[in-house]
Amino acid sequence: xxxxxxxxxxxxxxxxxxxxxxxxxxxxxxxxYLLFLKMAWEYSQPPYNRDTHIPEEHNWKxxxxxxxxxxxxxxxxxxxxxxxxxxxxxxxxxxxQNKITDPAKLYKLIQMIDGEDWVMLGADxxxxxxxxxxxxxxxxxxxxxxxxxxxxxxxxxxxxxxxxEPMKTIGDPACGTGGFFLASYDFILDNYELDKExxxxxxxxxxxxxxxxxxxxxxxxxxxxxxxxxxxxxxxPIEREDSLISDPGDxxxxxxxxxxxxxxxxxxxTNEDGTQSKEKLTYNRQDFWTTSSNKQLNFVQHIKSIxxxxxxxxVVVPDNVLFEGGSGETVRKKLLQTTDxxxxxxxxxxxxxxxxxxxxxIFFDAKPASKDAQTKEVWFYDYRTNVHHTLKRKxxxxxxxxxxxxxxxxxxxxxxxxxxNEENEDGRWRKYTYEEIIDRDKTSLDITWIKDDSLTDLExxxxxxxxxxxxxxxxxxxxxxxxxxxxxxxx
Numbered sequence: 001x002x003x004x005x006x007x008x009x010x011x012x013x014x015x016x017x018x019x020x021x022x023x024x025x026x027x028x029x030x031x032x033y034l035l036f037l038k039m040a041w042e043y044s045q046p047p048y049n050r051d052t053h054i055p056e057e058h059n060w061k062x063x064x065x066x067x068x069x070x071x072x073x074x075x076x077x078x079x080x081x082x083x084x085x086x087x088x089x090x091x092x093x094x095x096x097q098n099k100i101t102d103p104a105k106l107y108k109l110i111q112m113i114d115g116e117d118w119v120m121l122g123a124d125x126x127x128x129x130x131x132x133x134x135x136x137x138x139x140x141x142x143x144x145x146x147x148x149x150x151x152x153x154x155x156x157x158x159x160x161x162x163x164x165e166p167m168k169t170i171g172d173p174a175c176g177t178g179g180f181f182l183a184s185y186d187f188i189l190d191n192y193e194l195d196k197e198x199x200x201x202x203x204x205x206x207x208x209x210x211x212x213x214x215x216x217x218x219x220x221x222x223x224x225x226x227x228x229x230x231x232x233x234x235x236x237p238i239e240r241e242d243s244l245i246s247d248p249g250d251x252x253x254x255x256x257x258x259x260x261x262x263x264x265x266x267x268x269x270t271n272e273d274g275t276q277s278k279e280k281l282t283y284n285r286q287d288f289w290t291t292s293s294n295k296q297l298n299f300v301q302h303i304k305s306i307x308x309x310x311x312x313x314x315v316v317v318p319d320n321v322l323f324e325g326g327s328g329e330t331v332r333k334k335l336l337q338t339t340d341x342x343x344x345x346x347x348x349x350x351x352x353x354x355x356x357x358x359x360x361x362i363f364f365d366a367k368p369a370s371k372d373a374q375t376k377e378v379w380f381y382d383y384r385t386n387v388h389h390t391l392k393r394k395x396x397x398x399x400x401x402x403x404x405x406x407x408x409x410x411x412x413x414x415x416x417x418x419x420x421n422e423e424n425e426d427g428r429w430r431k432y433t434y435e436e437i438i439d440r441d442k443t444s445l446d447i448t449w450i451k452d453d454s455l456t457d458l459e460x461x462x463x464x465x466x467x468x469x470x471x472x473x474x475x476x477x478x479x480x481x482x483x484x485x486x487x488x489x490x491x
Contacts, residue, residue: 175209210243
């Protein structure tokens, strides 16, 4: 069967289960468990004959031989027992639960997966099927899964700019479903002829990620496994914990990340009388420049900490990181002084599955300690003003970001040339010196110079749906800001 045929079959069955109240997320979870078991079974058979460390009573064959309530009971036991095991197996099945309550449908799903030889499919085919499932899950806005899914065209553009090399390490402290790892993996394979040692390093030692949400970490591990990163018995490249708690000691050549947006860090405390209250969660880190309950500012500081002193970072941050006072100003000043914060890409609205997000990508290179500021100039690419995207009608593609990549000049940053000048005031690519930025109020990096057409040209307003979309985005962004204020007042 063709890839498209398999994908269609997988989708059609998902639609059947949705009638029973099984959402994409739950379906994806069950697919993850069953696919892993089926592939492990295939690897245990000739010609591979691998020891998969899965006991016979809990292997794939044990599922295919049962039906009805016996199958359901066995599946529940199997999930519980495999979750106790070490390595990749334990990480995939930790706290696993059966969400398909109809044994007949569970049987049918097992038969569907059993009908394909998954190991024989190429990594790109298996990966495409799973990535498609992840994207569909992200589109299911009610589940909130979109917050773990960064638009793939944006990831690809960020990787193209950073240009990761073989035999170097890549970290992501908020790795979601692993998008940055997979794009980096593909970039290295596409641009280098790797020898045996380099291939081994790429498979086992290049990537290290952290993901606090158990189900997302599980999907990330499966995504990597299907793309040929790690194997059944290797140490999992993903840690299931809050990466901000402490300095892990790891230092990376590259950090590519889209840390979670939204609320400031807080924890709910249950008091002696049973009432609950929220407390700000501040991280007591000696390596941080400032103590803050703003999660995004903490991630920026954390990423600076885990970079080697020759490392490069590309990080998606919300607008507040560019202009917020207090801790925000401290972080910006320190970044400008201790790293080469050389590029900021201003992103349009309407590209993330989470609504009301106004975001940017900051690119910075770690530098050895120096008494002089390491940033000499910051280059801005404004891909927000007068740019309109929506997820369904006009999604952002890699082609839309090609002009930015050409202006960025990967590997030749010394050859950059502004497209903005006195004659071309709508040029999207413009640089500001360190001195110009330091002189700005609160050292704000929230800089725009292009006139917003919708404010000046009343004769040529955008299409009604574009205007309506902009209004919704702005209202949602405003609501999110108000929510943060309410959270602050509640604490």
